[in-house]
Amino acid sequence: MNAAVSLAMCVFGRLGWKMLPLYVLAQLLGSFLAAGTIYAVYYEAIHDYCGGNLTVTGAKATAGIFATYPVPYLSIPAGFIDQVFGTAMLLLCLMALADQKNKPAATGHEPIVVGLLVLLIGISLGSNSGYAINPTRDIAPRVFTAIAGWGTDVFRAGNGWWWVPLVAPSIGGVLGAGLYRVMVEMHHPPPSGQGKGLLEEETVTLEKQENICANECV
Incomplete structure (x- = not known):
């Protein structure tokens, strides 16, 4: 559920590049439906809290329930x-948890470990x-919030913050x-069979060099 x-x-x-659009589409749909579900479940609570005035910023802002917004002191850079x-830390840890040549997460425990990582x-x-x-x-x-009543302020808030969580995680x-x-990965030892083959090849080469040297010495 993460396009990054x-x-x-x-x-x-x-992952094949041809699968990326399908994955992203599924992730977008899942996230949109999840937002709609949360809004439906907490509809009365949200409107009771804000008095029916759905705002993005201010003392009773509620848009942050669904998407991220920067604190006032945070600049765009x-x-x-x-x-x-x-996001770089997330992927760094995920790669380690899935690395079968290192010490991956125990089989069956991956969802718990990843959940703890995100937490x-x-x-x-x-x-x-x-x-x-x-x-x-x-x-x-x-x-979803733009459609549900918060309006276009969801894209204007935070000096146009909306594109940062779209682009920066993809890079990170x-x-x-x-x-x-x-x-890490580039420094893993080669598979046992591959290492054996390389050793045998080096041994044959060394023997040939010794034979040539012996013939020249004679």
Whole structure:
């Protein structure tokens, strides 16, 4: 359910590019329907809290229930870096958890471990803007709120913040996965069979060189 993860998997050959549009479409649809479900379940609570005035900013703003918005002190450049870093950490950890040549998450426990990972990222990196770290999780509910009564303010708030959680996580995901690839995966030892083959080849080459040297010495 994360387009940043799907994009990173395509970039590094874990997922075919032709599947990316289907994955993103499913993620957008799922996020939009999830936002609609939350709105339906908490419709009366939301309207009771804000008095029927659906606002994006202010003391009784409720749009932040569905999408992310920056705190007043956060600039666009700082927020962009925040989202790149947060998503990079997500992908870096996900790559480690799925690496069968390292110490992956125990079989059957992956959903729990990933859920805890997202929770930890939220606790440690969520205070600036709510840690979107997922383009589809942010843009689809944002569109829903624009339709449901919050209006176009959802795109104007935070100095036009809406594009940051759409673009920055996509970049951060590729950077995080790439960092794990360069720092860890590329340094895994070769498979046992492949290593044996290389050793045998080097041994044969060495024997040939010794024979040539022996003939020349004679």
